[in-house]
Amino acid sequence: MRDIYLRPIGFAHVPNRERMDEVRGALPLAGSKHLDFLGLEVIERQGAATSTRLVALSDVGERGWGRHAAAVSQIFDRLIWPRAAVAGLAMNTPRLMGIVNVTPDSFSDGGRFLTAQTAIDHALRLAEEGAEILDIGGESTRPGSDPVPLEEELRRVMPVLEGLAGRTKARLSIDTRKAAVMRRAAAVGVDIINDISALTYDPEAAHTVAELGLPVVLMHVQGDPKTMQEAPHYDNVLLEVFDYLEARIQAAVAAGVARERIIADPGIGFGKTLTHNLQILAGLSLFHGLGVPLLLGASRKRFIGGLLGIEQADERVSGSVGAAIAAAAQGAQIIRVHDVAATRQALTVWEAAMRGSA
Ligand code: 7PM
Numbered sequence: 001m002r003d004i005y006l007r008p009i010g011f012a013h014v015p016n017r018e019r020m021d022e023v024r025g026a027l028p029l030a031g032s033k034h035l036d037f038l039g040l041e042v043i044e045r046q047g048a049a050t051s052t053r054l055v056a057l058s059d060v061g062e063r064g065w066g067r068h069a070a071a072v073s074q075i076f077d078r079l080i081w082p083r084a085a086v087a088g089l090a091m092n093t094p095r096l097m098g099i100v101n102v103t104p105d106s107f108s109d110g111g112r113f114l115t116a117q118t119a120i121d122h123a124l125r126l127a128e129e130g131a132e133i134l135d136i137g138g139e140s141t142r143p144g145s146d147p148v149p150l151e152e153e154l155r156r157v158m159p160v161l162e163g164l165a166g167r168t169k170a171r172l173s174i175d176t177r178k179a180a181v182m183r184r185a186a187a188v189g190v191d192i193i194n195d196i197s198a199l200t201y202d203p204e205a206a207h208t209v210a211e212l213g214l215p216v217v218l219m220h221v222q223g224d225p226k227t228m229q230e231a232p233h234y235d236n237v238l239l240e241v242f243d244y245l246e247a248r249i250q251a252a253v254a255a256g257v258a259r260e261r262i263i264a265d266p267g268i269g270f271g272k273t274l275t276h277n278l279q280i281l282a283g284l285s286l287f288h289g290l291g292v293p294l295l296l297g298a299s300r301k302r303f304i305g306g307l308l309g310i311e312q313a314d315e316r317v318s319g320s321v322g323a324a325i326a327a328a329a330q331g332a333q334i335i336r337v338h339d340v341a342a343t344r345q346a347l348t349v350w351e352a353a354m355r356g357s358a
Contacts, residue, residue: 001045001243002045002071002239002242002243002246003044003045003046003068003071004042004043004044004045004068004071004072004075005042005043005045005075005239005242005286005289006040006041006042006043006072006075006076006079006286006289007040007041007043007283007285007286007289008029008037008039008040008079008285008288008331009037009038009039009040009041009054009285010037010038010039010057011029011035011036011037011038011285011329011330011331012026012035012036012038013034013035013036013354013355013356014026014036017036024057024058025038025056025057025058026038026057027057027079027080028080028082029079029080029285029288029331030079030080030081030082030083030091030288030293030331030333031080031081031082031083031091031092032092032093032331033092033093034093034351034354034355035329035331035354037057037079037285038056038057039054039055039056039057040054040055040057040060041053041054042054042055043239043286044068045236045239048235050236050239060076075289077291078288078289078290078291079288079289081291083292083293083333084260084261086192086215086261086263086293086333086334087133087171087191087192087214087215088171089132089133089171091293091333093351094327094328094332094333094334094335094347094351095132095133095333095334095335096130096131096132096133096334096335096337096340096343096344096347097131097132097133097134097135097173097295097297097334097335097336097337098123098126098127098129098131098133098134098135098170098337098338098340099126099135099137099297099299099336099337099338100119100122100123100126100134100135100136100137100160101119101137101140102115102116102119102136102137102138102156102157102160103137103138103139103140103156112155112159115156116159116160116163117163119136119160120160120163120164123136123160123164123168123170124164124167124168126170126340127168127169127170129340129341129344130340130341130344131170131337131340132170132171133170133171133172133173133191133192133334134164134168134170134171134172134173135173135174135175135194135336136157136160136161136164136172136173136174136175137157137174137175137176137194138152138153138154138155138156138157138175138176138181139153139175139176139177139178141175141196141225141270144225144226144229145225145226146226147225147226150178150180150181153176153178153181154180154181154184157174157176157181157185158184158185158188161174161185161188161189161190162188165188165189165190166189171191171192172185172189172190172191172192173190173191173192173193173194173217174190174192174193174194175194175196176193176194176195177195177196177197177201177202177205178201178202178205179202179204179205179208180204182195182205182208182209182212182214183208183212186212186214190214191214191215192214192215192216192217192263193209193212193214193215193216193217194216194217194219195209195216195217195218195219196219196221196225196267196270197219197221198218198219198220198221198244198245198248198252199216199218199248199251199252199255200248206251206252206255206256206257207255207256209252209255209257210252210255210256210257211256213258213261214261215261215262215263216252216257216261216262216263217263217264217265217295217334218245218248218249218252218262218263218264218265219264219265219266219267219270219295220241220244220245220248220265220266220267220270221267221270221271222234222270222271222272223271225270228270228271229271232271232272232273232276234276237272237276237279237280238279238280238283238286241266241267241280241287242286242287242289242290245264245265245266245287245290246290249262249264249290249292259291259292262292263292263293263294263295263333263334264287264290264292264293264294264295265294265295265296265297266280266284266287266294266296267297268280268281268296268297268298268301268303269297269298269301269302269303272303274303274306274307277298277301277303278303281298281323281326281327284296284326284327284330284331284332285330285331288331293333293334294331294332294333294334295332295333295334295335295336296323296324296327296332296334296335296336297335297336297337298320298323298324298327299320299323299324299336299337299338299339300313300314300316300317300320300338300339301316301320304316304319304320304323305319307319317338317339317342318342320337320338320339320343321339321342321343321346324337324343324346324347325346325347325350328347328350328351329350335347
């Protein structure tokens with residue numbers, strides 16, 4: 001467990017940022033094209049208690065960090081070092097990942113072929129609307145859901161992956177916890193593995209990802225999908241999720257996954273109350289200290305319904321767009337959404353307004 005954490009704060013698009021060495025007091029966040037940060041929230045942990053203070057970026061070098069010097073220098077490097085491209089996509093601007101659920105509850109089931117064709121058509125439309133990544137999932141991980149057997153998951157996702165491979169310039173991502181699905185998906189050309197269990201569900205998963213050499217999303221969940229929403233508890237949700245993701249990144253690296261191919265995700269809605277989800281959104285930039293691109297998936301989730309009093313998931317589009325912009329404003333590199341067209345509109349305007357040019 002760490003005893004010090006740094007959260008970048010004070011985001012702006014600083015003029016003359018190409019001459020940043022003359023600007024002082026502001027630095028691009030993880031190599032971002034749009035976002036500079038002007039300060040740090042320094043969070044120190046002493047047992048169960050934490051203390052917090054703010055330090056302007058111009059003062060960071062002047063401080064005596066004492067016993068924290070090495071940790072501060074490591075996290076600081078991670079905050080400013082430009083991220084490597086993921087599956088050929090530069091990580092200096094937010095990218096949209098469109099959600100393609102291939103589960104019986106996501107399409108009125110007119111048989112396997114119709115289900116696959118509906119999913120393929122939907123995916124191609126999301127790509128046209130501006131999704132640079134398509135996330136195909138055949139295992140419903142909604143709260144309270146049961147596990148899906150391997151053969152059934154393969155029957156759902158493989159026809160969709162085969163139908164999409166080579167037909168879109170969007171990268172393909174497979175949302176799965178199973179090594180066998182990862183292998184079969186990679187064989188038909190999938191670009192990214194999205195594992196909500198962060199390679200903990202299947203003992204074969206970590207070395208499989210390493211061997212395939214594909215980028216992997218490691219997500220935080222407390223508990224498992226069946227029971228995770230029964231009584232989520234954290235003493236400090238931000239720090240505990242950070243520690244978990246840092247440990248999972250370590251484990252993946254130890255299994256042979258290149259650090260440049262890891263993406264971290266705090267897992268909105270996975271074993272979290274409304275307040276936990278909001279605390280994660282409010283403190284999201286903390287996770288840049290992991291040194292890898294961040295993915296956030298808030299789209300249509302229950303916490304948005306809780307805030308707005310909207311029961312129907314497909315009526316939460318505008319609220320979801322708000323969450324996506326909040327994530328982009330803290331530097332999230334990949335935003336996972338159902339409503340690509342609406343989110344693309346909002347992101348384009350937000351970016352232009354940040355930069356002051358089209
Ligand atoms: C029903 C309810 C079906 C919720 C599906 C869901 C994430 C994910 C999901 C996420 C990453 C959904 C969720 N959520 N993968 N898979 N991050 N990396 O909204 O937040 O699609 S499943």
